[in-house]
Amino acid sequence: MKKAVVPSLYTYSLLGLILTVGISTNTLARTQNIDSSQKQSATKTINSNSNLIYPAQGILSQGFRKYQHEGIDIANASGTPILAAAKGKVIQVGWDDWGLGNVIKIQHPDGRKTVYGHNRRILVSQGQQVNQGQIIAEMGSTGNSSAPHLHFEIHTNEIKTNRRVALDPIPFLRQGNQTTSIISSTNTQPNIQIKPTPTTNNLIQNSHNPNANNRCNGKTLIAGETTNARVQVCQENGQLFYIGELKQNPNQPVKLPAWSINSAQYRADNGSFSYLVSPAGIEIWRNGSRFRRDIFYTNKS
Numbered sequence: 050m051k052k053a054v055v056p057s058l059y060t061y062s063l064l065g066l067i068l069t070v071g072i073s074t075n076t077l078a079r080t081q082n083i084d085s086s087q088k089q090s091a092t093k094t095i096n097s098n099s100n101l102i103y104p105a106q107g108i109l110s111q112g113f114r115k116y117q118h119e120g121i122d123i124a125n126a127s128g129t130p131i132l133a134a135a136k137g138k139v140i141q142v143g144w145d146d147w148g149l150g151n152v153i154k155i156q157h158p159d160g161r162k163t164v165y166g167h168n169r170r171i172l173v174s175q176g177q178q179v180n181q182g183q184i185i186a187e188m189g190s191t192g193n194s195s196a197p198h199l200h201f202e203i204h205t206n207e208i209k210t211n212r213r214v215a216l217d218p219i220p221f222l223r224q225g226n227q228t229t230s231i232i233s234s235t236n237t238q239p240n241i242q243i244k245p246t247p248t249t250n251n252l253i254q255n256s257h258n259p260n261a262n263n264r265c266n267g268k269t270l271i272a273g274e275t276t277n278a279r280v281q282v283c284q285e286n287g288q289l290f291y292i293g294e295l296k297q298n299p300n301q302p303v304k305l306p307a308w309s310i311n312s313a314q315y316r317a318d319n320g321s322f323s324y325l326v327s328p329a330g331i332e333i334w335r336n337g338s339r340f341r342r343d344i345f346y347t348n349k350s
Contacts (some may be wrong), residue, residue, distance in 0.1 A: 101134040101221045102181060104165060105188060105199045106320050112219070119215035120164065120202035126318070127169055127197040128306050129188035133179045134163050134201070134222070142175050149200060150192025153185055166200035167191050170288075172262075183262060184304055263304045265292060271315070271326055273345030280345075282307060282315045282326050291317030291324055 107125030111118060137157035145152040149166030153173065156162050169189025173179060190197045203218045267285035274280070279299075281292040289309065294302040307317040307326075314327045325332040330344040 100181075101163075101203070101218070102132065103222055104132050104134045104163075104201050105129055107188075107198070110198060113217035120166075120200050121218050122198045122200055124196065124198040125188055127187070127189055129197070129199075130184045130305055131165055131168060131186040131188055131199055133181055133183045133185050135161075136181045137163075137179060139173050139175055139177045139179060139185075142171050142173065145192060148193035150194060151186070151189065152192075155179065155185075160205060162204040164200075164202035164204065166202075167194045167198060169197070187306055263292070263302045265290070271328055273326075273328070273330065274347045275331065275343040275345060278343075280324075280326055280331050289315060291315065291326065293324070 103123075105123045105125060106129060107123040109121060110124040111122035113119065113121055131153075133155060135155075135157050137155040139153060140156045140162070141152065141154040143152070144150065145166065149164070151166075151168040151171055153165040153168065153171060154162055155165075165186060167189055168186035168191065170187040171185070172187070173183075173185045179185060188197050188199055194200075201218055203216045203221060205214050205216065265281055265283035265285070267283055269281055269283055270289075271282040272280070277296055279294045279296065283290045283292055289307040291305045291307040292302050293305075305317040305319060305324075307315050310316050310325070314325060316326075317324045323334040325334065328345070330342060332339055333341040333343075
């Protein structure tokens, strides 16, 4: 089936910007059913304030189907970062007995709730305030799942009956990414490739409210600077993270799960990009081929 391009995360393309700047300067879940009129009313209420971002990179492997699959599935490798689609308060974390496995639910200021299911590892706690684009979990296959993916839902309350309403996330994600003509077929079309699309709504954090969760909150294993970027490998509670930050955007670090290749080299993946960090510098690979290497001129490892 032909794949159509839909938007994803400018957050991740920040890592790609490390390349671009360098090159340019140096070279299933429970839900009560509603009728169409109720759904239309709920949709109208949300549309005016919709600014959701895609919560993960990957393939849109299953779409929204009313009464059957009241969310969307985004498939990718286990450990792929899961992001908060909008800022809000974490109201539930833990195991879901209805099939979602390790689940996170976030209450947003406009009344919406978003649900993130099948996570391998949860990185937030109940009651925590999160920012749009903040890494909240790692993609997994817990619960009723046959392969790693994110099950993502949007809920609102129908005002007259106070019943929970599940809405198709796609229109709100599209609007939140400032695009209008992304999918040419129905919303249930499978295998839609999600690729990074620049948008000011998709920042991991904003400069007015820096988020410490995107910094190193543990032991720094490697810390170095290139001409245009600062790079860290950090260990927190047994988990390795890659943290990349452009010097021109110091309040917008990107934090990705990483792993050790050998005693002195670490790797993090972002779609087709891979980042290999050693005490000497960083190698940037794409689709399995190396095309850039930057040396650290300062190294605090």
